[in-house]
Amino acid sequence: MSEYLWTCRPTKILLQLDPDLPNGTYKGRVKIDYEFQDETIEIKIHASRDFQWTSVRLATFYEFNEGCPVYASVESEDYVHDTDSEILTIPLGSILNPENTANGFYIELEWTGPIGPPGSSEGLFAVDETTMEVNLKDGNGHKVFPCYEGGIAAKMWLTVITDERTRVETNMDDAGHEEFEGRVKKNFNKEEELTIEDVYFRITPIIDME
Numbered sequence: 001m002s003e004y005l006w007t008c009r010p011t012k013i014l015l016q017l018d019p020d021l022p023n024g025t026y027k028g029r030v031k032i033d034y035e036f037q038d039e040t041i042e043i044k045i046h047a048s049r050d051f052q053w054t055s056v057r058l059a060t061f062y063e064f065n066e067g068c069p070v071y072a073s074v075e076s077e078d079y080v081h082d083t084d085s086e087i088l089t090i091p092l093g094s095i096l097n098p099e100n101t102a103n104g105f106y107i108e109l110e111w112t113g114p115i116g117p118p119g120s121s122e123g124l125f126a127v128d129e130t131t132m133e134v135n136l137k138d139g140n141g142h143k144v145f146p147c148y149e150g151g152i153a154a155k156m157w158l159t160v161i162t163d164e165r166t167r168v169e170t171n172m173d174d175a176g177h178e179e180f181e182g183r184v185k186k187n188f189n190k191e192e193e194l195t196i197e198d199v200y201f202r203i204t205p206i207i208d209m210e
Contacts, residue, residue, distance in 0.1 A: 008034045008040050008043070009154075010034055010152065010154040012155045012156075013147070013155070014032075014156075014157045015029075016161070017124070017145075019124070019203065024114060024117070026124060027112055028111050029111075030146060034101070035101075037098060038097065039096070039097045041091065042092055043092065044089050045107075046141075046142035046149060047086060047087070050143070053081065053111050056076040058090065058105075058106075059071040059105065059107070060104075061102075061105070064103075069103055079091070090107060109146050123140050124144050131202070131205070134199075136200070147196050149196055149197070153193040155190075157175070159188075161180060166184075166203060166204070167206050169203075170200060171199070172190050
């Protein structure tokens with residue numbers, strides 16, 4: 001996917017997944033911050049043909065408020081998702097460059113996607129009726145969330161929404177948890193930059209030991 005990053009690159013990825021294993025689906029949301037090296041008129045990103053989009057937003061810097069950046073976020077109405085090539089193209093509406101994005105730019109995407117049945121090994125899949133696992137290697141990353149594969153590194157945060165009786169096993173570091181609508185947001189990050197292929201997690205039930 002590096003052929004789509006001649007003029008910009010992702011610097012920070014915030015991924016949230018909300019799996020519904022009994023129904024075989026999950027809700028996803030990802031926020032990707034970009035750094036621009038040259039003029040850019042559109043963002044291209046690899047995304048599974050199975051995704052159903054609920055929101056595609058662009059956010060550009062607006063002003064500082066008490067030293068903190070404020071962004072103007074708008075819904076994209078003319079994005080194109082080519083299901084043959086599995087490329088999502090988001091026109092920017094104007095030319096962006098290093099100067100007019102110096103204070104930040106990001107996209108925020110929300111979608112629903114399928115959880116593969118037991119016996120699958122691609123993307124996010126069920127191991128059995130209570131356990132899920134993710135495969136982000138060998139071109140499977142875009143089957144979990146819109147991303148850049150092929151060794152593109154960025155800072156990464158992961159949030160998995162589960163119930164209290166569920167454990168998330170991952171090679172990322174624990175960053176705490178928070179209550180969310182009667183469930184739990186379990187947060188993870190890593191100090192160093194990661195490629196998509198570096199990340200692993202597995203969602204399993206907590207079994208009481210007598």
